Amino acid sequence: MAEDNELQNYFDLLSNASKILKQALSSTYVDALAETLTNLADGKVYVENGAPDQETVTKLDKLYEQIKAIKLSEVQHKQAITVNIIQAQRLDNAEVNKLMTPDTIGLLSSLVAFEIFKAMKVKNINMIDPTIGTGNLLIEFIEQMNLAGDFDINAAGIDNDETLIGLAKAFSEVMNLNLDAYHQDAIAEWDVTDINLALADLPVGYYPVDDNAAKFKTKAEEGHSYAHHLLIEQTMNNLNDGGIGMFIVPSAIFQTDQAKKLSEWMVSNVYLQAVLDLPSNLFASKEAQKAIVVLQKHGGTAQQAGNVLMGTIPETENVKDFENFRNQVQDWAKTNFKG
Template sequence: MAEENEMQNYYELMNQASTLLQKSLGSSYTDSLAETLTNLADGKVYVENGAPDAETVAKLESLYSQIKEISLTQVQLKQAISVNIIQAQRQDKVEVNKLMTPDAIGLLTSLIAFEIFSSMKKSKINLVDPTVGTGNLLIEFIEQMQMAGDFEFNVAGIDNDETLLGLAKSFSEVMNLNLDAYHQDGIAEWDITDIDLAIADLPVGYYPIDDNAAKFKTKAEEGHSYAHHLLIEQTMNNLNDGGLGIFIVPSAIFQTDQAKKLSEWMVSNVYLQAVLDLPSNLFASKEAQKAIVILQKHGGNSEQASDVLMGTIPETNNVKDFEEFRNQVQEWARNNFKG
């Protein structure tokens, strides 16, 4: 109970500090939360052109010293900050595509990646999230991987939303994770190279810049192309030979009017290794249902899995079925991914 109180205290003090900064700077709550996290990581209040003023700085310093006295584990710290992010997104009325990815999805993707990389005997991983958003999926994924095994990550995140990217960067700093943040359109050319693994909860919808879409094989025959198709192609193109892409996509991705172009591109460029529907209790409706799709780039030691891992992931609280699923993933990874 004491731990819950500590987490509650952390959240409330962060909320007070962010609200104070928001009023002082006239910014969005998300921007002020990002600045609060940066200030905490740096150990000082950032002041530019006299803002925030001296009185506000004194109040913030008092709040920050109280926050630093709270002792939380890494897991508790992340949970407390996640609640602050949810608060920020409610207050700023953030659009659906930019909402924070639930922790459960980070946990499930890490469980599968752990088995794959253990089978490949690869512990040093260059990782990118091309639609990093708040950073929650990326941070949860890394935290879970490092709790389960001895993994070392070099991490990069791309996003075209400067506010969210700033939040992801400051969130990662407080979690002692060094994130290289790139503010750009993920469908435009990347500066990042040497990538072993990509993980992304892809925004769904049409991509408005047809000139950029023109160079992709997954582009629509006419009209706007699906952004999530282009992002999958772009990401896989930028991976090392044999690199893996773990994508959170709509469950119906292979049943849409543009699915044929996606499938044609996949056949000649990547191996489809897994398609797993996420537990339905994570989504408000059947239409919102998402799946994990795992692709592997041709080259290196990669080959098509003898059995594509397919099905629906059981709910984590269904202990017997979930344990069976874990065993199935472990066996599949051992049989299909070699070091």
């Protein structure tokens, strides 16, 4: 019970510090939370052009001392931050495409990735999330991979939203994870190289810059192209030979008006290894349902899986079905991914 009180105290203090900073800087809640986390990681209040003022700095310093005095486990620490992110996004009325990816999706993605990299006997993972958003998917994924096995993970993230990339960077610093953060359009050229894993909860919709889309094989015949198609192609192009791409996409991705272009590109450039519908209890409606699609870039030891892993992931609460699913993933990985 005492632990629950500590968790609540941490959440309340972090929330109060963010609200004070929001008022002092006339910023959004998410911006204020990002700056609060950065201040906590740096151990001091960042002041620029006299803002926040000295009175506010004194208040914040006191709150930060109280926050630092609270001892939480890594899991609790992350939980307190993610609930603050959810609150901040709700208060800011954040767009649907910018909402935080739930922890469960990070957990399920890590379960599949763990078996793949174990089968490939790969310990060093250089990974990227090209649409990192709040950073929660990437951070939850890394935490789960570290719990499950002995991996050396280097992470990078890209986002075109300055507020979100700042939040992701600050979140990772507070969680003692080293993240290389890039504020840019992920459809434009990347500076990151030597990547063997990509993970992304892709924003769904049309990409407005037709000139940038022109070089992609997944571009639309006419009009705007789907951003999530371009992002899949761009990401896979930037992976090492045999690299793995794991994408959270609408379950109906292969049934849309632009699906033919995506399928044609995939046949020539990647192996489709798995399509797994996420548990339906994670989504408000059938239309909102998403899936994990696992692609592998041609080259290296990569080969097309004899059987593409397909189906719906059981709810984690359904212990027996979930254990069967885990065994199925393990067998599939051992059979189809070589070291």
